[in-house]
Amino acid sequence: MPPSILVLTSLAGPAEHVVRTAALLTAPLRPHLTLLHQCATPVLAPELAEVLVNQATDQAQAAVALEAMVHHLPFPVDTTVVAAVEALPEAVANAVRRYQPLLLVLGLSQEHHPFGHLPHTQAQALLRTTHRPLLLVPEQPAPLTKLPRRIAIAVDAEEFTPNATTREAAALLQAWQAATTVVHVVVPGEQQAFPGQRALANVHLSRLLPDQPLELYEESGVTPAAGILQAVVDTQAEVLVLIARPRSFLGRLFHQSVTAQVLRHATVPVLLLPAAAPEVPDWMPNLS
Incomplete structure (x- = not known):
């Protein structure tokens, strides 16, 4: 069974760069990448049916966009796209229990969106709750194109x-x-x-x-x-x-x-x- 890699993604920011780097650096292990996308959910809404429809639409659009992103990578990658509506700690905890990843991958960005920006308090919480390695990918001026030498x-x-x-x-x-x-x-x-x-x-x-x-x-x-x-x-x-x-x-x-x-x-x-x-x-x- 191939090792599992959990990549926390967002459609905003450098999502493709994060996924590409994760796929490249873990390629020697021939892993399965799970792309976890957090969909925004209104806290209060007058009609529950409208909320459910918006959630379904967001999840479907996220899945299509992330799958298209993977297809554009210059090498084949075995992936699964998963949409989550929970808060970040709960979404990650559920994914870790289900997929038992070898490591987690996140982007470091100046943009403020759920998974693209990583406050240090979130890194602290992820280390404390998962005790799993974290690969943090910054917005690099010259992204990696091959394994590190x-x-x-x-x-x-x-x-x-x-x-x-x-x-x-x-x-x-x-x-x-x-x-x-x-x-x-x-x-x-x-x-x-x-x-x-x-x-x-x-x-x-x-x-x-x-x-x-x-x-x-x-x-x-x-x-x-x-x-x-x-x-x-x-x-x-x-x-x-x-x-x-x-x-x-x-x-x-x-x-x-x-x-x-x-x-x-x-x-x-x-x-x-x-x-x-x-x-x-x-x-x-x-x-x-």
Whole structure:
């Protein structure tokens, strides 16, 4: 059975660009893409029959438009178009339960429509509720036309363990066979000795990638977000991979996190890979 990829789409904004990028980057896995389109629904209406007719019309038009979009892609893609009238969290939760996707794909855009614009609070909610990798596609000046030849993985010097869904999605990274640079930005007060080398070793130990040479890009004197974005430019990376630690799912911390800052200025697709929560020793008190 081919792996499932859930693409959140909108007829407004760069929907075709998002679908094209999702299809291209996941092509080595020969996946099935489910295009989830959210149809707008009036909150109040004088006649329920009119609301139902409008919903049916919106869903039918969305299905036709998205199917036509897929047919215009330069390569064949196995897809299903699904229309949803629920709010975003409920629509995604239902789709995840039904299709069990390997990862979710969303667009990063300045346009304000349900799936084309991704507020950081929505990214936080999706990570917290699905614990699945997210591929975020910005409006690029030069969209990808082939599989990435170079990728960058930005990590700190702390150990991390991929969660179950990230371990499954690692097959995608391995299928790209791209040259990989590990990016580490030294922060003031960092206690680890040789933090860049520890970051490099942690990526090796994570087994996200097959045994292959990894380059190290280390930066200091800048903020982590600025260092990561500069590393993407300097290494000519075509995809950026970030590890989403469980602590980034909590409250306001996400808004101040490196991930949120990078997403605001990303010019290449960003793959967020959730890490597993660290194990708590038996003697540790439960403070929840």
